[in-house]
Amino acid sequence: xxxxxxxxxxxxxxxxxxxxxxxxxxxxxxxxxxxxxxxxxxxxxxxxxxxxxxxxxxxxxxxxxxxxxxxxxxxxxxxxxxxxxxxxxxxxxxxxxxxxxxxxxxxxxxxxxxxx
Amino acid sequence: xxxxxxxxxxxxxxxxxxxxxxxxxxxxxxxxxxxxxxxxxxxxxxxxxxxxxxxxxxxxxxxxxxxxxxxxxxxxxxxxxxxxxxxxxxxxxxxxxxxxxxxxxxxxxxxxxxxxxxxxxxxxxxxxxxxxxxxxxxxxxxxxxx
Numbered sequence: 001x002x003x004x005x006x007x008x009x010x011x012x013x014x015x016x017x018x019x020x021x022x023x024x025x026x027x028x029x030x031x032x033x034x035x036x037x038x039x040x041x042x043x044x045x046x047x048x049x050x051x052x053x054x055x056x057x058x059x060x061x062x063x064x065x066x067x068x069x070x071x072x073x074x075x076x077x078x079x080x081x082x083x084x085x086x087x088x089x090x091x092x093x094x095x096x097x098x099x100x101x102x103x104x105x106x107x108x109x110x111x112x113x114x115x116x
Numbered sequence: 117x118x119x120x121x122x123x124x125x126x127x128x129x130x131x132x133x134x135x136x137x138x139x140x141x142x143x144x145x146x147x148x149x150x151x152x153x154x155x156x157x158x159x160x161x162x163x164x165x166x167x168x169x170x171x172x173x174x175x176x177x178x179x180x181x182x183x184x185x186x187x188x189x190x191x192x193x194x195x196x197x198x199x200x201x202x203x204x205x206x207x208x209x210x211x212x213x214x215x216x217x218x219x220x221x222x223x224x225x226x227x228x229x230x231x232x233x234x235x236x237x238x239x240x241x242x243x244x245x246x247x248x249x250x251x252x253x254x255x256x257x258x259x260x261x262x
Contacts, residue, residue, distance in 0.1 A: 036248070040252050061176075062150070078257050102214070108184050
């Protein structure tokens with residue numbers, strides 16, 4: 001059941017962004033930034049956590065989950081440190097994704113040659 | 117006369133059809149990537165003793181690895197022109213933007229080429245993600261709810 005839900009959810013987000021891309025002058029860069037902001041917003045009121053429970057891995061794949069985990073890591077640290085915790089915990093949950101992207105892209109850039 | 121009329125009518129319907137096709141393709145491709153993500157999580161949980169939360173981290177790392185590698189090999193760009201948002205909106209698009217901008221400026225050297233251009237496209241995602249997450253979290257903290 002989670003498999004079908006993740007198919008539908010991830011497909012729905014991609015479909016909506018394709019509709020926005022086709023009908024406005026926004027570039028993919030605008031749309032991904034917009035989706036990250038939406039994901040950060042949905043983390044308040046714990047909406048995104050409920051979506052993850054319902055959908056499973058499909059909710060973690062779109063870029064909205066990036067915004068969600070930024071906000072979620074920040075708010076978790078406030079338990080211990082108060083308002084400063086927002087600064088300390090911002091990257092807690094996304095650190096693996098960002099670091100992996102940096103390391104892999106650097107290594108592959110060293111190995112492979114650019115193609116046109 | 118008939119031909120001209122026919123062309124006008126045909127042109128009316130041409131872009132719409134393409135748009136509809138784009139929407140369906142991005143829905144199916146995006147859905148398949150989401151399904152692969154969930155499938156990887158379930159496979160990891162099934163064959164090892166790793167918890168579901170840790171497995172989702174591994175899943176994201178695997179997807180980023182595949183996307184970076186296929187960008188460096190050169191066939192990710194062809195997939196982007198075919199599938200568009202279906203493949204750009206999942207986390208694969210984030211890895212693709214970093215690897216492609218790093219490869220593009222490789223010739224300009226390590227510092228001013230790769231170093232200053234690797235975040236050229238992904239930078240906006242990180243910047244607006246952090247700024248918005250910070251302000252939403254401040255509001256949430258001040259309202260007293262976690």
